[in-house]
Amino acid sequence: MKFNTKTIHGGQKPDAAYGSVMPPIYQTSTYAQTTPGGHNGYEYSRSANPTRTALENALASIENGHFGLAFGSGLAAIDAVIKLLEPGDEVISTNDLYGGTYRLFTSIFEKFGIKFNFIGMANASNIENYITNKTKLIWVETPTNPMMNIIDIKTTAKIANEHNILLAVDNTFATPYLQQPLDLGADIVMHSVTKYLGGHSDLVMGALIVKEKALADKLYFIQNASGAVCGPQDSFLALRGIKTLHVRMQRHCENGKIVASYLASHPKIENVYWPGFESHPNHNIAKAQMRDFGGMVSFTTKGNNYEEAIKIVEQLKVFTLAESLGGVESLAGHPASMTHASIPKEEREKTGVVDSLIRLSVGIEDEADLINDLKQAIG
Ligand code: P1T
Numbered sequence: 219m220k221f222n223t224k225t226i227h228g229g230q231k232p233d234a235a236y237g238s239v240m241p242p243i244y245q246t247s248t249y250a251q252t253t254p255g256g257h258n259g260y261e262y263s264r265s266a267n268p269t270r271t272a273l274e275n276a277l278a279s280i281e282n283g284h285f286g287l288a289f290g291s292g293l294a295a296i297d298a299v300i301k302l303l304e305p306g307d308e309v310i311s312t313n314d315l316y317g318g319t320y321r322l323f324t325s326i327f328e329k330f331g332i333k334f335n336f337i338g339m340a341n342a343s344n345i346e347n348y349i350t351n352k353t354k355l356i357w358v359e360t361p362t363n364p365m366m367n368i369i370d371i372k373t374t375a376k377i378a379n380e381h382n383i384l385l386a387v388d389n390t391f392a393t394p395y396l397q398q399p400l401d402l403g404a405d406i407v408m409h410s411v412t413k414y415l416g417g418h419s420d421l422v423m424g425a426l427i428v429k430e431k432a433l434a435d436k437l438y439f440i441q442n443a444s445g446a447v448c449g450p451q452d453s454f455l456a457l458r459g460i461k462t463l464h465v466r467m468q469r470h471c472e473n474g475k476i477v478a479s480y481l482a483s484h485p486k487i488e489n490v491y492w493p494g495f496e497s498h499p500n501h502n503i504a505k506a507q508m509r510d511f512g513g514m515v516s517f518t519t520k521g522n523n524y525e526e527a528i529k530i531v532e533q534l535k536v537f538t539l540a541e542s543l544g545g546v547e548s549l550a551g552h553p554a555s556m557t558h559a560s561i562p563k564e565e566r567e568k569t570g571v572v573d574s575l576i577r578l579s580v581g582i583e584d585e586a587d588l589i590n591d592l593k594q595a596i597g
Pocket residue numbers: 291292293294316318319359363388390391409410411412422423424541542543551557
């Protein structure tokens with residue numbers, strides 16, 4: 219099955235009871251048993267729920283994995299991955315990443331004795347400098363949030379494999395429409411389903427997708443034992459969102475290119491971060507591992523003035539000033555004071571998250587309205 223068919227049919231079959239094409243929302247916590255243990259595969263909805271199963275099958279299919287697991291948020295999915303580790307283990311992570319992931323790693327898991335090295339991975343071979351015999355996981359976001367750095371998944375997977383280290387890729391910004399990390403050698407794909415997969419800014423959810431059964435079993439054990447699952451209503455919405463992922467992503471990419479090019483030509487703009495530019499340091503890697511360049515664009519204004527950046531995001535009218543990304547509507551954010559405020563200023567500025575940085579999630583509205591909105595807000 220090709221990708222554009224998998225988004226609609228992958229892992230799906232009509233419901234056994236009445237043939238409904240969409241799975242029913244099985245709004246139930248529990249399932250009747252004929253005798254203790256005598257049930258049809260479902261006994262309690264933390265362990266499994268048929269609507270969630272339909273979603274998990276769709277997730278596995280679109281990422282070319284064999285097993286999908288859906289969680290109550292993206293961070294809950296990341297939390298489950300780190301719970302594979304033991305005190306004393308080490309993780310090598312991208313230094314530019316979602317602020318909430320950084321906070322989870324440093325404020326929660328460091329105190330349980332897990333050590334995190336946050337490093338630049340623009341040159342993947344840099345990873346080798348940080349590998350010790352305690353390194354158990356490499357954590358990669360690509361494109362990164364919010365600086366749009368591109369990390370070479372294939373080379374990273376080769377390094378991870380040679381040292382018997384797990385590679386997890388946060389594929390939230392790219393989605394499987396643009397890149398499929400499991401095919402490039404990653405062990406785990408993670409999503410904030412809240413974003414492009416859901417696609418309509420109406421739910422919070424996370425996902426993990428893997429190929430290996432033994433790894434899936436460990437993650438399933440953690441999912442059930444820790445309990446951070448999503449409910450059947452949200453599973454239904456995510457499944458509906460996934461069905462239009464390919465058409466939405468195509469438009470996000472078209473509009474992203476138009477917006478990035480407009481900003482690059484604006485005299486008040488200093489830097490535009492978007493992997494589609496030939497001047498992007500890892501443009502060639504982006505071209506090799508991604509089908510297109512996505513709808514996320516970050517930029518800074520000349521003079522790096524905090525107040526000016528705040529004024530711009532406040533004046534936008536079609537773009538909504540809000541956290542999050544990946545919905546049909548365009549959003550603008552100020553990472554230093556919003557999504558990345560939990561990263562200390564010295565740390566975030568090292569990776570380029572400066573006071574004038576603005577991040578756009580370019581939606582699928584008419585491009586003329588988006589450009590006119592930016593024009594009036596930037597001046
Ligand atoms: O918000 P949640 O569903 O828990 O997902 C966390 C997360 C993980 N990974 C990436 C790359 C993310 O961007 C996020 C969430 N990000 C935002 C809310 C944001 O505005 O950047």
